[in-house]
Amino acid sequence: MTFILKMRNILTLLVLSSSIIITGCGGSDSKSSTPVVVPPPVLTPITYQYEVTVKNLTNAQPMSPIAVVLHDEGQLWQLGEPASSAFEMLAESGDNSAVLAESMVLAGQSGAGVLLSGMQETITVSIEDIMPQMLSVATMLVNTNDAFSGINAMVIKDLGVGESISMQTSSYDAGTEMNSELMTTIPGPAGGGEGFNEIRDDVNFVAMHPGVVSQDDGLMQSVLTQAHRFDNPTLMIMITRTE
């Protein structure tokens, strides 16, 4: 009996409090018969800012200017699917301009230049008023045919100001250019050859990179040496939200 009584009391309280809220709302509405000029709320723009520090972990694979992208949807690349034309350009030549101009990009930023082995660079990217859901990073290993490394659509919406995420990244093959390692096809300093070529003469899907072979390890036609070989991981990346 006491239990039921207590329950009743609680229920009554609940009913009372909710009715108070309702009357409260109604009351304020009915009293606003004389027009009151409500000043529009001052919208100070909110900036979401991220510092992305990228370190090149390879022996002798310079990285093309790093592309950092904030986006809400989409992916820069998809394993098992053909690379986009914009991404093919980044992976074959190191030119990130088409990727940064893709429609899904809310805000994008390029690194200052080529990132040599052992070097690191911090790239700041920011956006006003829209909290970005995802962050992506991409760069070409320039002494290859079409190898790249980076982060694909990492969810950053829960990253608080001052918080960081660190990770090491693996290398992928865009699948758009055969890994001939010929001097004429390697755009980096090891070859000085052609970068982007729209002809797709490889498997035409993105996969993990099998690594470069080099002339020292049995590919006679290769312009690469043992020094250009790499293993995973190839980059160390730290993302810090600063605003």
Add this chain to the structure above:
Amino acid sequence: MKILPLLTAIALTSSSMAINAQQVEVSVTNLTQGIYYTPFLVSAHSADMSLYTLGEAASPELQMMAEGGDISGLSAMLSNGNADIMENPAGGLLAPSMTTTTMLDTAEGNDRLSIVAMLLPTNDGFVGLNSWKIPSEAGTYTFKVNAYDAGTEANDEMITGGGAPGAAGIPVAPGGDGGSGGTGVTMEEGNMTVHVHRGNLGDDNMTSGKSDLNNTVHRWLNPVASITVKVM
């Protein structure tokens, strides 16, 4: 007064459900550009079973799988241990970049997940997930796995059709991109325990040289597969 027994009943049901079974969805993606996987063996088993141990010699059953893609031995071994098994979810080879997905209902006590398949073309390379503890908490868990060498066959890299345990050579290069006439990369297996695979060597000569494999097509770097487990 009636509430208490009801609560007890609920507690009992939920705990017995947790012990009884889990339903998991397992997806495996081939991350390589040029390596195929033979039919997968996906299993949930008890903590006292294991398909292999790094640094220890492979069982004859693992050898069958790693050298020829034959999972029947491992499957029988698991069945004897009352494991839950799904064989060949891809219905054949899993080609580069492809994904296969399967459901597994696990019985009480079978809270360890193991997944294996042979890498083709290799002599005795396999991809493995070894006794991964299935979380009791529902959710999606994704991780990457590496390629191992069973340590049972010399990595001669000669495509001879040899897939039976103890037979030298590689059964086949499913991509149709293998060579012939290789003299053999090595005739020795120095490390006779299960270890991380050093990768294919290959060469640039499809009709002679040491290897029948192509060094720009048949190499890989770890990881070689991505596994996603959805605990329902």
